[in-house]
Amino acid sequence: MDQHGEVSNRIISEEEELRRGPWTVEEDFALINYIAHHGEGRWNSLARSAGLKRSGKSCRLRWLNYLRPDVRRGNITLEEQLLILELHSRWGNRWSKIAQHLPGRTDNEIKNYWRTRVQKHAKQLKCDVNSKQFKDTMRYLWMPRLVERIQAQANAAAAASTTFHPPENSSAAASSDSDLTDCYNNYQPAVELVNNNINQDNYYYPPPPTDHQMINYAGAGDGFDFIDDDRNDQCQWSMDAAATAADNFWNINVDDFCFLQHQFNNDVV
DNA sequence: AAAATGTTCAACCGCTTGTGG
DNA sequence: TCCACAAGCGGTTGAACATTT
Numbered sequence: 001m002d003q004h005g006e007v008s009n010r011i012i013s014e015e016e017e018l019r020r021g022p023w024t025v026e027e028d029f030a031l032i033n034y035i036a037h038h039g040e041g042r043w044n045s046l047a048r049s050a051g052l053k054r055s056g057k058s059c060r061l062r063w064l065n066y067l068r069p070d071v072r073r074g075n076i077t078l079e080e081q082l083l084i085l086e087l088h089s090r091w092g093n094r095w096s097k098i099a100q101h102l103p104g105r106t107d108n109e110i111k112n113y114w115r116t117r118v119q120k121h122a123k124q125l126k127c128d129v130n131s132k133q134f135k136d137t138m139r140y141l142w143m144p145r146l147v148e149r150i151q152a153q154a155n156a157a158a159a160a161s162t163t164f165h166p167p168e169n170s171s172a173a174a175s176s177d178s179d180l181t182d183c184y185n186n187y188q189p190a191v192e193l194v195n196n197n198i199n200q201d202n203y204y205y206p207p208p209p210t211d212h213q214m215i216n217y218a219g220a221g222d223g224f225d226f227i228d229d230d231r232n233d234q235c236q237w238s239m240d241a242a243a244t245a246a247d248n249f250w251n252i253n254v255d256d257f258c259f260l261q262h263q264f265n266n267d268v269v
Numbered sequence: 270a271a272a273a274t275g276t277t278c279a280a281c282c283g284c285t286t287g288t289g290g
Numbered sequence: 291t292c293c294a295c296a297a298g299c300g301g302t303t304g305a306a307c308a309t310t311t
Contacts, residue, residue: 020280020281021279021280021281021305022279022280022305023279023280041296041297042296043296043297044295044296055281056296056297057281057282057296057297058280058281060296060297060298061279061280061281062279062280065278065279065280066279066280093300093301094299094300095299095300096298096299096300107298107299107300108278108279108280108300109278111300111301112277112278112279113278115277115278115301115302116276116277116278120276
């Protein structure tokens with residue numbers, strides 16, 4: 001057999017032997033070690049050079065989604081949830097683009113969050129995740145509720161800070177809140193949103209988070225005109241659905257939900 | 270206690286896009 | 291302009307784990 005024959009046979013053999021499935025500790029170590037010395041990129045040749053019987057794709061995915069030092073693990077925070085909902089309302093399933101605004105989170109993680117949490121809620125409400133009703137509910141109920149919870153957390157932290165520190169430190173503690181937390185303070189509770197944020201065109205423009213580091217809004221009306229001429233189609237859910245939403249998912253009480261329905265259907269035109 | 274059912278998320282797949290020759 | 295290859299992206303799968311019956 002000539003040299004070329006040997007080479008092609010070797011390549012075919014290696015391709016047949018490519019491992020799949022969960023990575024072992026040894027494989028992780030080999031990948032980390034190789035990238036530490038040679039950098040990332042050229043994943044197919046990297047996989048061979050590192051002695052890994054994995055495809056380049058598999059190595060790239062393992063590194064980006066799991067082994068990279070700046071990957072953030074653990075539960076998605078309230079702030080991150082709010083940001084995901086906000087950005088998804090603008091960009092849809094552009095997971096990679098959304099992930100760019102959540103430091104340390106991967107597109108895969110955000111995609112999983114959306115599918116397991118958000119889509120589940122839509123399913124249980126017998127509501128399409130892409131429907132106007134569901135998007136409006138995220139906007140009017142879920143996101144304001146998240147903001148309220150974030151604010152409550154911040155208040156609790158501030159109270160704790162006041163308890164344990166002398167007064168001269170409390171102002172410093174207050175001003176040390178992150179920009180993201182500050183921007184959430186611009187949100188209004190759900191009911192107030194409906195009452196106070198109707199502009200001259202009779203369109204509703206919820207005040208978005210203004211954190212310039214995270215979200216760069218192009219301006220009023222840029223994707224946030226959730227109330228439009230089809231408003232009559234909104235809020236057609238049964239009271240069961242309202243109660244389910246209120247009690248199980250968004251912690252919005254049913255009275256508030258009914259009030260919102262009333263506002264949508266009668267007052268806000 | 271065990272089986273059934275539900276949930277999570279790492280990993281894979283196929284397609285698209287970018288890039289260099 | 292075309293082609294080949296690498297990288298990126300979003301959809302999907304399935305194993306492991308958790309919860310319910």
